[in-house]
Amino acid sequence: MVRDRAVILPHHCLEITNTRPSQWAVVARASFAPYAVCPSCADRVPLHGSPAQLWCIRCQQTFGVEPADALVVPEDPPN
Ligand SMILES: [Zn+2]
Secondary structure (H helix, E strand, C coil), rough: CCCCCCCCHHHHHHHHHHHCCCCCEEEECCCCEEEEEECCCCCCECCEEEEEEEEEEECCCEEEEHHHEEEEEECCCCC
């Protein structure tokens, strides 16, 4: 729990955020097919393979896709 202190993030984290502001976030879990979340409208599209870019039908725009292996979400622990 953070109360009175300012939270200072490591500089390299901020750099990554700033240099890659608009990428599909890949969500991959063992229990369902992986999908990507649009950085602009948060629409979800199923992911097939590891595309470098994806087209968003809603935004009418193409965004890059972050590396899938960077964001594989572990299953929640049983308890
Ligand atoms: Zn979109």
